[in-house]
Amino acid sequence: MTEAIDLGTANEFIPRHIGPREADTANMLEQLGYDSLDALIASVIPESIKGSSVLELSAGLSEADALAKIKAIAVKNQQFSTHIGQGYYGTHTPSPILRNLLENPAWYTAYTPYQPEISQGRLEALLNFQTLISDLSGLPITNASLLDEATAAAEAMTFCKRLSKNKASNAFFASQHCHPQTLDVLRTRAEPLGIEVVIGDEREITDASAYFGALLQYPASNGDIFDYRELVERFHAAKALVAVAADLLALTLLTPPGEFGADVALGSAQRFGVPLGFGGPHAAYFATRDAFKRDMPGRLVGVSVDRFGKPALRLAMQTREQHIRREKATSNICTAQVLLANIASMYAVYHGPQGLTRIAKRVHQLTAILAQGLAKLGLVVEQQSFFDTLSLATGSKTAALHAKARTLGINLREIDGERLGLSLDETTNQAAVERLWQVFAEPGQSPDFAELAATVASQLPQALLRQSAILTHPVFNRYHSETELMRYLRKLADKDLALDRSMIPLGSCTMKLNAASEMIPVTWAEFGNLHPFAPAEQSQGYTQLTTELEAMLCAATGYDGMSLQPNAGSQGEYAGLLAIRAYHRSRGDDQRDICLIPQSAHGTNPATASMAGMRVVVTACDARGNVDIDDLRAKAEEHKERLAALMITYPSTHGVFEEGIREICQIVHDNGGQVYIDGANMNAMVGLCAPGQFGGDVSHLNLHKTFCIPHGGGGPGVGPIGVKAHLIPFLPGHEKMARKEGAVSAAPFGSASILPITWMYITMMGGQGLKRASQLAILNANYIARRLEEHYPVLYTGSNSLVAHECILDLRPLKETSGISVDDVAKRLIDFGFHAPTMSFPVAGTLMIEPTESESKEELDRFCDAMIAIRAEIHAVERGELDPEDNPLKHAPHTAAELVGEWTHGYSREQAVYPVASLIEAKYWPPVGRVDNVFGDRNLVCACPSIEAYQEA
Template structure:
């Protein structure tokens, strides 16, 4: 018989005693002890290693007293997982999920259950990081190569990236790329008035700070006597019309400008692709390929162009190279980091993608294949033709002559608003086009009953003069010259996995090629790869959140509005700001939005000439890129040898530029992982000279509950919800990057349908009003379950874990930057440069050898070349922290063996890492070290071994021979 008393004693000993004894208002929930990876006993053990008596003493020595928040955050008491889920379910029930026929680039769709369960709901896919260490990301990279191939095929262009944030952002990036490529002095960008309205709004926002004139008009009436550098066209148009853009694009090219076509991805299975009628760039959304609406996101946009523009493509491109054994291997290609290298010369700040959503869309294509997606498109079109025919028989005029899935309907002597109201009474949403016209968009989920209901709405009665069956086989409205004649999705991957068994195995095979948080810790400095708890993830796929159109009427989305209001209130309390905007759907967008707010503030005060942005030399590459995109001039500020901002240099440059100073961009704790004691003085200097302080919130995980940016001088700050607030990284996206602002900046926050009349918003940053709304549920759950005490404890433990690892590694590696008490914040920079001097061991050798130990490398060579930045987060166990330290110590000892001559300097485990099973088993073993040393360098690797599928990848070869599609891969193999 089990000793139940013993079991209970064992369990309770693992939990902090104060979680039991505190009054209910202060009690941490049981979730707190699940989220934080160490228990009270282990905390004391780690403190002993540091020579510090208590966690409070550690925090007192780490966080400057001048900025400490000496009161608890005013947040609701922590809830258990079940209680939080029940509360959020009650909130979700306030959303009314109507049948949506709104269109505008957003469609209901069917996520194949095998993809839903094995990708979207699978932590093996959603907890991995951006594939910068390609050898341990071959599965994700293959899925993204499939995505690129699918986009290349469907658009008829030569190269595609691995996704962008949304269609509006992608169109804006196309404008920016066209502007940079234009050889003339043209300063105007033409946008056809028939583009989706939300795309037009994002374009206008992005163009303004760059001084670009946006001309919005009917493309057929445009006078080319006005010089333009580019043009944007919608295909099909927002009202559903399929237009022939050939002659217009020829005129665009005659004007030495570039033509961008925003194309519906499903329609391209039937319509002539943009690349075949002259488009230079094609953009769009892949949402309808199996990704839920989610009130606007997250969704994967696509971006395709001609091969000659490959170095100007924003975002990331997956390319094919080879490993040291000559085996084909995938990695992120040439321009992936170029935007960061360019810094203030960058044309885009995009360092993020929508990888998880791009994987879903690509697998939708893989599962259905060419015949399957075409069948879906044909059915949608047939239903739209039938709908139009029925409405015509009822006496209505169809405004769209040639269409795919969307029609405009003239309402005759009836008001459009009245018909929309009748539809709403039947829980159906129609689109208002004007007072006498409505739009109707059909999709993959449309049924026979939907058409009957729509006809009855327009007929004003239940009885119809025709039947569904007799209208179903009407002739297509697509003109013969508009039909696609070229094949697509011919590659083997799109023709092999059409049964669930085969796709299930394929997905699992790809998953096992990758290292995610399901394998081991990913201690990436500045990237905060913490637990994405299952309870946090569950609500994402609830229908009440997933099946809501982003432009559904506000009265139908009261659940979402409550979610937003509560999350905004909580984030404002955590940061000390007056208000929060949830719209930016990436950290890079948060940077851009924050600087735009500052710019608008200066303009509103008659100081639009303030354009100088001070940025520390150590800043993340997106910081200067964001400033340039906002029309600012970047001036670098020096850092001292401890990694802190050089206060004297800051004062000198602030004084020099005082008449034109717009902002300082600063990361806190610093990019070097230290709480700068002078942060208040730094902010004061900027304010004294008329500037605003923008804080990069990448390191907010070291502040929650301990200090608040709004209290010590920041005017605006973006938060990475995919870091500090537990939204998973998804292999390189999704993300959410909301901004918080002080009261004087509130009127300038990004526009939404609820923007007050007295506000002066900067305009739309994302295509959807609340960005990636559906995944905000994750951060809501995290805060609700942690409560004030849990959040604060998590921050303290994150700082403890980083200092513990730094202390354990210090006898072997130098810790580059420390605070005044000799401590780091929540991350630390370990110097590997001495290994290079003594043993010719490069930082990449260490990164690849860590794979043999079953670990992901820390952040490599940033912010200091030849170093690694380690951030363990609060989620990891002491056992995992110790294993990682043991691996780093073992690697140090291998390097020392090289230095003292006992290991060959060229043929050794470090230089040959990572070791694949094939290289160990097949053929002769000629290395001077054993197979066991290569494959099982630590005891735990014999318990569970993660194997890389490929050896070290030759990046230079791949850049010289760029191949970025499956078809290209086959050619490469030959």
């Protein structure tokens, strides 16, 4: 008899995403004392919120079917020849960068480089980025990138406010020549802080003392190149600071802002090889003077030394970060656009100074030819000097010209009813210029390209031509062949420990599988080549994708509306509190400005509340790490008339499902406030309980955590917010959307080009798969807690002695008995081939572990075996068998170079580098020894130094 075969397409993705096999799951459950996964979950989820999940999603599709479905969506996006500009430009991503960096999990699955010893490769790439920005901007200190140009400008505004010596003014001048989306985000950021944004023509300023700072665009959004030297001097005379939003490609040819007096230079690195992607993700840059380095937002890579005195890189000045400064933070930015900054840095490495200058000159030459041809056709070009952008006075013909352009497959910039704009870029060629002439010419009247090319002159202002050299460091002058670049990228990747090598057990960070099928659509041209301000009829694929994704995320969270605009978790927090603030004001409750935040909250929460114009009131936690409900009730009632919101993380930052969450939400509602539930730990809830159903009014989600967008070495991220129906009118708006106010990012859908990742994940998992993922995340965490609890105390558990999706190990007693610190354990884990868990957060001296559902039982056991072996070494110290100072933990991590040198330690080489036998087959070798953080902060170098210069320092 023939065996019956199921002819349907099997969905094999769910077991490919989830690590433990069925037998492993049964074994782990048995060790925990449960006979089923449902029984375990029933003991973890509090009774008060059981059944609150509303995850009504269809069954998951196979990888092949999901890819076919999203391809059908992608092809609905029309790829026109785009000349809109406005901060977004066509570019060529060099193929070796595309293949060896953007599409390489060694780069995109890496975590933020907090552990420098295992991050030297991506730190070097970021140092290259900082050097690139410092060289082009003419300013000595630059960060490792920000989220986009508009939010970088908003950071510059508050930066100027803090540092300006003109304390009498509360007004910030913003040039009308800035990109419109930048001005919109400035307005959003300024309003809660009481800053007045004055938009006008900088050439008409008569009293610079009226402002604490100013923002200028260089070249201007419409193309003009203004000489700002005298204006900057006037602002400085009035004790105001000046920020300049500058185009990086133009700066290869023009005098940099730092050389004409700017205090801050900012902008986007998008056109350095990063696709348009419907608006993002793109790396913004921010550069400033050395005197202001301690106030600079974002992260900064600096040069330090390791314990052998060898140069080593690290994130510098981490004490500035918001999770330490909390409500006193000057920014809530806790990430960067690392993956995109690395693409931009490698674009500069590959092309070198001559290549970048050649691209810039070619773009300008084509623009000059285009302008001369337009003048021959009788058009009025408004610019006397320009780089790559023109604006034309087209009067009553404007609408007809746009229509004609679109029939030719061309998008021009819509400035207003009587003017249009057009920008050229790296992808423009002679044929594109001739097609543009066709838009404006009668048939047969187009100018002769060769004739104009032979006579056209530069239209850059002679007085502003760049005189200083760029990119003189050897790194920008060596790797110009594909062979060399490929090997350089491989060398850097080999220095790092990313998810492609081992489990990254970071609590609160959810380092899970970023499946290849999820990543594939990101680099499709249909998603990558679309300008964010292209006409709506050309972006129907994105419209379908975002509409469907919003519905999926609403189903997962129990909310009624969703905004995908926030391009990081910090931006999601901010947008959520702005929605609450606007809601209260719509009801006449302008006085509501108190935000309750538990002691255990993420550090971004109080920083965000301050940015949103709210006053933080901290509520206590009890001995088990839960919110002290009595204290919360007392403070909610005390501030009843002014209560705006509660910000609470659920499950808690301590890794526990708090029993009283419904009661907590009700207390806040009874006292007139709204409940913001931080979605950082959503990976424990999807399919099990929904914040929008048990009391939340708004939550942000980290798509780079729960929903599989990769961390990319510290960015990109997406932080959309879900809201209940009454807050939908107050979701972030945009000039290109129905609601015009409240933009929090430059593009309407933020980092749109990576949204296909989450769409694919949810589509392939389906409702049951997502629920299974949450269950296994909880199982894996409890399995680790159970295996390690006899070796390290588990600090917090729920009522049934179970944790949620993460657990906190208390290492503080070990410091007392052995002198071994949490840092020593973290560094020793590197010798075992592991990234350390989250250190000293939310409790100093602890490790917070989150295994996720993607890790197999074998990998969980490998990690537990490493932790148990480390505990045995600590026992040896406690018993006097290992010296308190000369032991494998104090000297970890151990490098290969140390191994072949003179061995002076009281323990063996084998114990140092092969503490377990499995490492013999697959050993990760850290490129440097333990990095000296104090040296790095005291001797800050944030650009690529020559060895000679470094030794002198």
